[in-house]
Amino acid sequence: MSQKPSIGVFICHCGGNISDTVDVARVKDAITSIDNVRVAETFEYVCSNPGQEKIKKAINERGLDRVVVASCSPRMHLDTFRQVVKSAGMNPYFLEMVNIREQCSWVHDDKTKATDKAIALIHAAVKRCQFLEPLSPDKVKVTESVLVIGGGIAGINSALELAEKGYQVYIVEKTPTIGGHMSQLSKTFPTFDCSACILTPRMVSVSQHPKVKILTNSEIISLGGSAGNYEAKIRITPRYVDPKKCIACGVCSLKCPVTKPSVFEENLVLEKAIYRPFKQAIPNASVIDKELCLHFTKGGCGICEQFCKSGAIDFSQQEEFMDLKVGAIVASPGFSLMDPRLVSQYSFGLHPDIVTNIQFERLMLQGLHRPSNGEAPKKVAFILCVGSRKTAANGNAYCCKIGCMTAIKQALLLDKTVPDAEPWIFYTDVRAHGKGYEEFYAKAREHLTVFVRGRAAEVIPEGDKLTVVAEDTLLGKHVRESFDLVVLSPALMPSKVLNELASVLGVDLGPDGFLLEAHHKLKGVETKKEGIYVAGAAQGPKDIRETTMESMAAASKASTFLGKGEVTVSPEVACLIPNRCNLCGNCIEICPTKAISKGSNTVNIASVSCLGCGACVSICPKEALTLKNTTEEQLIAQIEGIVEGADPGPKIIAFTEKMTAYGSADLGGQSRRNYSPNIRIIRVPSVSRLGLKHILHAFAAGADGIIFVEGDDSFFKEDRVRELVIKFKKDLGKFGIPSLRLQSSTITLPQYEKMFALFDDFVERVKKMSPIPQEKRIEIKKYLEAT
Amino acid sequence: MAQKPPESATERVNSASKDEDSRRNIVKEVMKMAGGEKILECIQCGSCSGGCPTRFAMDHSPMQIIKMLNLGMKTEVLSSSTIWYCSTCHTCITRCPREVDFPTLAMSLRNEAIKQNLVKNTSAKFHESFFNIVCKYGKMYEPELFINVMDKSNMSGLRANANLGIRLLKKGKIRIRAPKTEQVPWVNGILEKTSERGSQ
Numbered sequence: 001m002s003q004k005p006s007i008g009v010f011i012c013h014c015g016g017n018i019s020d021t022v023d024v025a026r027v028k029d030a031i032t033s034i035d036n037v038r039v040a041e042t043f044e045y046v047c048s049n050p051g052q053e054k055i056k057k058a059i060n061e062r063g064l065d066r067v068v069v070a071s072c073s074p075r076m077h078l079d080t081f082r083q084v085v086k087s088a089g090m091n092p093y094f095l096e097m098v099n100i101r102e103q104c105s106w107v108h109d110d111k112t113k114a115t116d117k118a119i120a121l122i123h124a125a126v127k128r129c130q131f132l133e134p135l136s137p138d139k140v141k142v143t144e145s146v147l148v149i150g151g152g153i154a155g156i157n158s159a160l161e162l163a164e165k166g167y168q169v170y171i172v173e174k175t176p177t178i179g180g181h182m183s184q185l186s187k188t189f190p191t192f193d194c195s196a197c198i199l200t201p202r203m204v205s206v207s208q209h210p211k212v213k214i215l216t217n218s219e220i221i222s223l224g225g226s227a228g229n230y231e232a233k234i235r236i237t238p239r240y241v242d243p244k245k246c247i248a249c250g251v252c253s254l255k256c257p258v259t260k261p262s263v264f265e266e267n268l269v270l271e272k273a274i275y276r277p278f279k280q281a282i283p284n285a286s287v288i289d290k291e292l293c294l295h296f297t298k299g300g301c302g303i304c305e306q307f308c309k310s311g312a313i314d315f316s317q318q319e320e321f322m323d324l325k326v327g328a329i330v331a332s333p334g335f336s337l338m339d340p341r342l343v344s345q346y347s348f349g350l351h352p353d354i355v356t357n358i359q360f361e362r363l364m365l366q367g368l369h370r371p372s373n374g375e376a377p378k379k380v381a382f383i384l385c386v387g388s389r390k391t392a393a394n395g396n397a398y399c400c401k402i403g404c405m406t407a408i409k410q411a412l413l414l415d416k417t418v419p420d421a422e423p424w425i426f427y428t429d430v431r432a433h434g435k436g437y438e439e440f441y442a443k444a445r446e447h448l449t450v451f452v453r454g455r456a457a458e459v460i461p462e463g464d465k466l467t468v469v470a471e472d473t474l475l476g477k478h479v480r481e482s483f484d485l486v487v488l489s490p491a492l493m494p495s496k497v498l499n500e501l502a503s504v505l506g507v508d509l510g511p512d513g514f515l516l517e518a519h520h521k522l523k524g525v526e527t528k529k530e531g532i533y534v535a536g537a538a539q540g541p542k543d544i545r546e547t548t549m550e551s552m553a554a555a556s557k558a559s560t561f562l563g564k565g566e567v568t569v570s571p572e573v574a575c576l577i578p579n580r581c582n583l584c585g586n587c588i589e590i591c592p593t594k595a596i597s598k599g600s601n602t603v604n605i606a607s608v609s610c611l612g613c614g615a616c617v618s619i620c621p622k623e624a625l626t627l628k629n630t631t632e633e634q635l636i637a638q639i640e641g642i643v644e645g646a647d648p649g650p651k652i653i654a655f656t657e658k659m660t661a662y663g664s665a666d667l668g669g670q671s672r673r674n675y676s677p678n679i680r681i682i683r684v685p686s687v688s689r690l691g692l693k694h695i696l697h698a699f700a701a702g703a704d705g706i707i708f709v710e711g712d713d714s715f716f717k718e719d720r721v722r723e724l725v726i727k728f729k730k731d732l733g734k735f736g737i738p739s740l741r742l743q744s745s746t747i748t749l750p751q752y753e754k755m756f757a758l759f760d761d762f763v764e765r766v767k768k769m770s771p772i773p774q775e776k777r778i779e780i781k782k783y784l785e786a787t
Numbered sequence: 788m789a790q791k792p793p794e795s796a797t798e799r800v801n802s803a804s805k806d807e808d809s810r811r812n813i814v815k816e817v818m819k820m821a822g823g824e825k826i827l828e829c830i831q832c833g834s835c836s837g838g839c840p841t842r843f844a845m846d847h848s849p850m851q852i853i854k855m856l857n858l859g860m861k862t863e864v865l866s867s868s869t870i871w872y873c874s875t876c877h878t879c880i881t882r883c884p885r886e887v888d889f890p891t892l893a894m895s896l897r898n899e900a901i902k903q904n905l906v907k908n909t910s911a912k913f914h915e916s917f918f919n920i921v922c923k924y925g926k927m928y929e930p931e932l933f934i935n936v937m938d939k940s941n942m943s944g945l946r947a948n949a950n951l952g953i954r955l956l957k958k959g960k961i962r963i964r965a966p967k968t969e970q971v972p973w974v975n976g977i978l979e980k981t982s983e984r985g986s987q
Contacts, residue, residue, distance in 0.1 A: 345838070390884035390885070391884065391885050392884055392886045395884055429830075454836075455832035455837070456837060469837055470837040471833035471836035471842070473833040473836070473848075473850060476847075478836075
């Protein structure tokens with residue numbers, strides 16, 4: 001800026017919250033003497049209406065072009081004050097806020113020191129604001145289409161909802177048919193609705209909807225672009241049957257010589273290598289299992305081709321790839337069931353009459369029988385929590401959420417189907433948490449279902465029968481009973497491909513391995529990545545009712561997002577400085593959202609995806625990148641300004657990541673937890689934004705120590721921060737600064753105690769060290785000027 | 788949103804209010820014993836007790852013992868027969884979904900029961916005698932163990948056992964003469980050290 005800026009500083013008393021601890025009159029005097037400060041005023045409540053008017057008036061009458069407000073946290077009132085200066089005709093990014101409440105007056109007792117600190121903080125802001133640039137948010141048009149991953153009930157519902165709203169929808173389903181797990185069920189709890197009767201009409205509607213395109217046998221293999229304009233690459237594996245020609249007559253399956261266990265029938269029934277997944281499958285066409293088909297394994301056969309009257313068999317089909325441009329994505333890839341063999345005491349696989357609950361569903365639909373001899377089972381044991389609520393090896397710490405109700409439903413169905421049936425349910429705790437579920441549980445008790453409170457210890461196959469051993473924990477007695485059929489409720493687990501899918505989409509998995517929502521309560525169907533939503537059991541175990549509600553919520557969120565027509569992009573993003581990039585690729589590698597891609601002779605930055613963390617800026621060896629609103633000049637001016645003052649040291653700069661770590665410091669302020677006033681906090685987008693240069697500038701200007709605090713949920717985890725700090729420590733050694741003057745930590749939002757304890761310890765440590773000699777600082781300054 | 792790291796069980800116990808001091812102190816104490824680390828993890832599912840081969844002889848099931856410890860019923864636990872009837876077959880811990888190490892805990896509780904003189908079970912006699920014999924000879928000497936442990940007022944039992952003893956003798960499974968081992972002091976040294984560690 002060629003012209004000198006004229007700056008107005010407004011210091012808030014906050015009704016004593018600030019002025020009781022900080023001598024605002026002294027602050028005002030100290031600030032007035034700084035260059036370019038045209039106006040310095042104090043006011044009871046700057047955020048109040050008269051306070052806002054004061055700012056507007058000063059802008060208009062005194063010709064201010066930068067405004068500094070020293071008051072509470074920017075997390076509280078940044079938007080308020082930006083609106084104020086905007087309404088006075090100034091660019092909102094010409095406003096700078098200084099936090100002298102949560103991070104000064106509320107956390108310090110010593111009035112002199114707190115006032116010194118407040119002056120230093122405002123001084124830094126005044127210095128920084130000379131380098132501020134006008135910024136305005138960008139807008140980008142969105143693609144009005146949605147990709148739905150997974151064709152189960154969640155995917156089908158979301159797709160129908162979005163298609164009805166007028167968006168083009170693509171369903172990508174990995175298996176040869178849509179329908180998912182729900183298509184395998186007999187009846188649903190707690191109403192006994194026939195599962196197929198609810199599901200199949202929806203499957204038909206979605207397949208016939210003009211706005212929906214279903215891609216079966218396909219997977220998403222990569223994702224580019226950004227929210228509003230994603231570019232997905234889909235791989236379609238061949239089914240070797242043309243679904244347009246196939247009339248689903250089934251002759252091919254009759255003639256095929258190869259048999260295999262049916263996936264749809266949960267291995268209870270054999271089917272052919274050319275098969276239709278099930279009768280209501282969509283697309284209703286056969287599919288060839290390439291692994292088993294003799295044409296592919298032995299190079300001969302082709303009987304199906306001879307018998308197919310419509311000529312639908314096509315062995316020449318090849319793997320295809322498809323590029324889709326979509327605005328939003330709904331991820332609903334569903335779940336898988338744990339292999340019960342991992343809980344070896346239940347002898348699964350050692351006797352045909354030990355089945356899983358989903359196999360029981362198929363047995364119900366086939367006409368309930370014992371797989372061993374085809375007779376109707378009279379006495380059936382339902383064993384719950386197989387691999388659930390288990391922190392030991394091969395376990396899942398969470399509750400499967402559907403096991404109790406499924407077992408109760410199956411016990412009631414058994415009671416209806418087989419006269420004099422005797423269902424026994426071995427449970428740990430019955431969890432009947434949904435609408436009508438407790439009543440359903442009561443109904444099972446009324447039907448004389450035996451409930452044994454105790455996790456079964458073992459299942460012993462004894463000839464024709466199965467003995468279940470357990471402790472009835474309510475009676476404190478041993479139970480040893482013989483059964484015709486044992487039904488296990490295996491744990492619900494993330495779908496096997498979920499890990500891969502999450503990394504393709506760039507979204508997080510939780511500690512349980514399921515997709516992680518953006519917020520447990522408030523953002524249940526959103527992921528941390530804008531424009532990607534999650535629905536159904538991929539987010540965590542849930543029943544059909546919850547899944548369908550969630551799928552609607554995800555669809556609604558997606559349509560709200562796309563409905564705006566365009567996406568607003570924060571202007572605080574990384575930008576390229578022309579003619580410097582040498583395409584080394586460091587930035588591409590470090591970018592957590594893959595916003596940077598390789599161009600012909602420079603890199604391209606998709607500003608829509610950029611989070612503004614600044615990692616690319618500090619890693620670029622050519623200094624070819626800059627981060628808007630945290631440029632080099634701005635950052636260095638702030639660093640120097642915060643430690644330059646004449647107040648006694650030691651002066652310690654704490655660089656805190658802007659969301660979690662900074663928010664945590666605010667939280668500590670709200671609970672009035674005191675810490676040393678030697679600590680001065682600078683809010684940075686992420687500590688990855690910082691380079692050696694900034695640290696040297698800090699030491700040259702008078703800092704005695706530096707702390708990095710990164711938020712635990714940031715893209716840069718603890719090891720990355722540690723790695724960075726170790727590198728800085730080594731480099732600092734070259735300049736004769738002891739590495740102990742640098743410290744780092746990673747914290748979660750409520751962990752301010754940990755952060756403040758670190759602050760205090762660090763200040764104590766620095767106080768014990770001999771001060772950095774002035775010559776050394778001058779030496780560093782000279783080095784910095786030379787480079 | 789950041790996930791708060793799970794608070795450790797010890798922290799939870801330490802942050803207790805004063806009302807329940809004694810109960811919480813007992814839990815804290817048991818959690819410091821070998822095998823007691825995870826007693827707060829127990830979800831009372833009963834897997835341990837359902838599969839326990841010596842459950843029939845116990846007055847409380849292993850699951851109940853854990854629950855009692857969580858409730859601070861230490862005296863009852865130490866005077867129960869359960870801790871003495873555990874055969875340390877490890878079936879329970881193999882199946883326990885929360886990794887509660889009952890067999891090791893039972894060992895720790897036995898030591899504690901002897902220390903506090905709360906043993907109300909004859910099987911303690913067996914363990915004590917076994918220990919003394921090994922101390923004395925450096926290895927096992929079965930006839931002395933039989934004599935020490937047997938209930939001398941039960942004549943028919945004695946007779947049956949005598950017959951068994953003769954059969955074992957004939958097969959050379961036991962010997963009449965006491966064994967002699969040169970390394971008795973060594974063995975004693977080992978036993979001393981291990982019992983020190985056990986009492987820690």
